[in-house]
Amino acid sequence: MSYSCPDCGSESIIDCHTGRNVGSVTGGVAGTASGIAGASSGASAGMAAGAFGGPVGIALGGLAGALLGGLAGGVTGTLAGAKIGEKLDQHVLDDLECDHCGHTFRSHN
Ligand SMILES: [Zn+2]
Numbered sequence: 003m004s005y006s007c008p009d010c011g012s013e014s015i016i017d018c019h020t021g022r023n024v025g026s027v028t029g030g031v032a033g034t035a036s037g038i039a040g041a042s043s044g045a046s047a048g049m050a051a052g053a054f055g056g057p058v059g060i061a062l063g064g065l066a067g068a069l070l071g072g073l074a075g076g077v078t079g080t081l082a083g084a085k086i087g088e089k090l091d092q093h094v095l096d097d098l099e100c101d102h103c104g105h106t107f108r109s110h111n
Pocket of ligand 1: 102
């Protein structure tokens with residue numbers, strides 16, 4: 003389906019996923035933060051598992067646990083944020099932008 007700009011009539015319209023972009027970044031940051039907060043438990047679990055391998059195993063296990071916790075949180079947060087942002091794009095924000103004059107508008111009212 004093609005749209006034309008309600009302001010200048012240009013048919014050079016681009017998608018602007020402001021909500022999705024902002025949402026995935028915000029979600030990613032929040033998710034990573036909560037993942038890192040949860041990473042201490044991942045780290046202690048990793049250290050417990052690594053304890054069988056002696057001091058090196060404890061260090062490696064703790065590091066792996068912390069890394070995995072932060073990574074998992076970041077990915078989960080990014081996905082959740084993108085989903086929320088997509089809903090914002092669809093229901094609240096303008097989701098189309100005129101490439102000619104920069105006017106933003108919604109594809110469906
Ligand atoms: Zn325009």
